[in-house]
Amino acid sequence: MKTSFEKIKRRVLISLQIRLARIWRECPFFIQGQMDIHPESPWYNHGFVRETGGFFPTIGREGREILDHDCWDGVRRDMIILLLRSLEERNVPGLFAELGVYRGGTARLIHNYAPERELHLFDTFAGFDARDATHDREVVAHEVDTTLFRDTGINLVKEAIKPKNHNVHFHQGYFQKH
Numbered sequence: 001m002k003t004s005f006e007k008i009k010r011r012v013l014i015s016l017q018i019r020l021a022r023i024w025r026e027c028p029f030f031i032q033g034q035m036d037i038h039p040e041s042p043w044y045n046h047g048f049v050r051e052t053g054g055f056f057p058t059i060g061r062e063g064r065e066i067l068d069h070d071c072w073d074g075v076r077r078d079m080i081i082l083l084l085r086s087l088e089e090r091n092v093p094g095l096f097a098e099l100g101v102y103r104g105g106t107a108r109l110i111h112n113y114a115p116e117r118e119l120h121l122f123d124t125f126a127g128f129d130a131r132d133a134t135h136d137r138e139v140v141a142h143e144v145d146t147t148l149f150r151d152t153g154i155n156l157v158k159e160a161i162k163p164k165n166h167n168v169h170f171h172q173g174y175f176q177k178h
């Protein structure tokens with residue numbers, strides 16, 4: 001069991017990290033590496049981006065927007081966009097689903113880059129369920145802090161995503177993972 005001192009320490013550290021990342025958000029290299037196809041990267045490669053389309057598929061960028069993710073999470077943002085780009089570039093059919101949406105940080109990224117695809121969002125929209133906490137404690141000896149991720153809701157996520165059409169679908173409930 002984590003003591004409340006450890007919980008407080010962790011929250012203070014996360015909060016400090018977020019504040020530091022905000023200070024350096026315009027030059028994220030200091031916090032986390034930046035990919036060479038990112039215009040702000042020190043290794044930005046114009047030729048490669050011109051040939052390959054960079055973050056956008058060669059068929060064009062019309063209707064596609066790349067939004068910011070959390071300011072400390074630049075590389076994850078870039079990876080998600082590259083994966084989406086690859087699906088679009090190769091015309092892979094299908095829809096998207098995300099289990100674990102929280103406040104919609106990743107969902108807004110996905111929808112705004114690929115609004116033509118259906119996006120199904122699964123979450124309690126009220127934080128971790130006690131059943132997952134019990135499972136993690138018993139199986140992997142990990143203590144889930146069930147007080148985290150409660151500060152959300154479907155309306156808040158809708159507001160974050162600002163859906164461009166009717167392709168975003170919400171599924172609220174507990175979804176068994178084990």
Ligand SMILES: C[S@@+](CC[C@H](N)C(=O)[O-])C[C@H]1O[C@@H](n2cnc3c(N)ncnc32)[C@H](O)[C@@H]1O
Pocket residue numbers: 099100101102103104105106107122123124125126127128129132149173174175176177
């Ligand atoms: C780390 S957050 C997800 C972060 C999110 N992907 C983002 O981009 O910001 C984990 C989320 O998963 C949800 N979650 C975890 N286990 C779940 C389950 N079994 N059923 C439904 N929601 C679950 C929690 O409620 C929480 O909102």
